[in-house]
Amino acid sequence: MRTFRKYSFGSKGAATTKINALGVDEEGNPNHNHAIVHLGNLVEQEGTYDEEGNELTAPVLSSTYHIDVLWDGEADSSWDGQLVWMKPMGVHTFGSSSAIREWTEACKALHPEFFPEPSEEL
């Protein structure tokens, strides 16, 4: 079983410290079976560009540093303080359908407001 969760840290350094605590070998490579993706500072407002692709205004980035983890098993509860939940639309995922389903169901249970029910009317 794999568990997909999203986390937010105050800085890249704080995230790296937490990740390294999961275990690294003598060469600095992870020696655990969790998959981690650094999303970094998320784009909160897209930049603008001219026809040549030159940047007109820079994108606005979040001050928090984000990572996604696909845990090998249950999520590490010591990370719960950094957990973040968001509407599961347009956000990064791992390509595991079963893990996405579990995360979506957990998200819906905690945040039903992200899942407004459609009208019964045609």
Place this chain on the structure above:
Amino acid sequence: MSIYDKSSLVLIPSGTKTGKVYSQKPVSGDGDFTFTRSSAATRVNADGFIEKETSNLLLQSNTFDTTWGNASSTETSGQAGYDGTNNAWLLNKTATGGRIQQSIVVSGVHTASVYAKSGTLNWFLFLITSTGGDEGGYFDLSTGNTGTQFGSQIDIKTEDVGGGWYRCSFTANINTSSTIRIYPANGDNDVSGSGSIYIQDAQLEQGLVARDYIETTTTAVEGGITDNVPRLDYTDSSCPALLLEPQRTNLIVNSEYFASWNLSGGSLTANATTSPEGVQNAYLYTEDTSTNYHRLNIGASATNSNKVYSVYAKLADGAVNKWLTIDNGPTAWFDLENGVVGSAAGSVVISIEDAGSGWYRCIYHNPASTTGAIYIGIAASNGGAGNHTGSGLPAFYAYGAQCEDNVTYPTSYIPTYGSSVTRVVDSCLDGGDSNVFDNDTAVWFIDIERIGTDSAVIGDSLSLRDSSNVRQITLWFDAPTKQIRFRDGKNSFTTIGSSGGVISTPDNTRIKIALKIDGTTLKVFADGVQKGSDYTRPTAFDITQMDMEGKGYKIRNIQFLNSTLTDQEMIDLTTL
């Protein structure tokens, strides 16, 4: 006695199942490997097509009186179906608005499909409702035509499957929380009154087309190259290779749904031709006649200077402008008529791979990128301006765009349908046991092809370990230097054969290498010659298993012999 007969472990990748890669020897199964990859992936299959994960996200996909809710309708099983079974259902509405429905929680590009046939009514409404609006439309089961449509669905169609049955489908970019509904209808845009239709085998799946039906009961079902399915890849070969790749993310959020990209100087047509996947889900870009850039673009949240973009492209019939351009700052040109690369501006490195049937994977590596955006367009000539006067003609087909950040080479295609997606690393571990491996008289032979070289894949690619998982001997990947070497894990990872034991491994080039253990003396062979000097191991090995990590390579053959070979036999063994 042949090398094969002498081998205690032989892995010529051919037999796999979920979580397992089978070795030919030993026949006891002790040489089989445990395979893991905690995500879906893609491969090129034996037919030369890109193969993905398949799925049906609906529950009780052909049991319409369970899990499905209803309103003013009855559902009766045991009806004659499209497939010769009696597994179809009679869906009868008893009052206006009668229907069945199922709640779904998905988002992004999906295709809904159901087989349907006229009953007392010839029409039905097939719909996904969400807070973002309705998607879908009416279908005429007497003609196979579609009627009134809702929303801005990407495609809607019927397929005549005989006997009055049609597979009716629509594709839409849908919201998170939705309901899929099936209404028998009295006519186009008319769900009043009563009457019936026949239905069978409903499916909801990611992507632009309905693929083969997958039956579900109490949970969604995935097939194809889903989690933990090893990949036997047939790219450029009729013989498969075991593909072992590192973790990668496709940062382009819609890799196939090009209508979600920004468009200039032309128009797009969905599902216009057969893609490298072997199904009709490629987009057509048609130039207009303006003097403008004729291209489409999308941003990607890629922030590092090294970025690799790739897209599958094919020249459209009748195209007069035949050079595909990819632009992430500097522009590069690809000759879609002849399947060769053109020029590239700046420090951009480009390549092109034949994907069959006129399709090419165009690959663009920008080592000095300053933006995440990618522009894909058409030009009249190599180096020609993108902002030309358009031909007004179909220009090119596109499929499978990808952006991989902080890397220098592309990996296999990662489909995305509304968000960036990460494919997790492949691992193939724990082949063999103490009976398989001799520590003093042995040969370890590997037929390997490295698919790329960058700093993310430095380290052990293959290793021989003891029962405590401690590395005894490793095949080490270096980067950025394109080389590999055997290292002695019992002696501070000394390079076996010294500096001369280092083996050059150009990307995408097959090489045969072998390590000979004869008492305390070890020798490295590659490409039919001994590499480096004889190596004397100071400490005996204790090998009980072989591991392979996803460092970006293909394996065509691995053999371990519990006997040694002459140097001439080693030369013959490693000669291509």
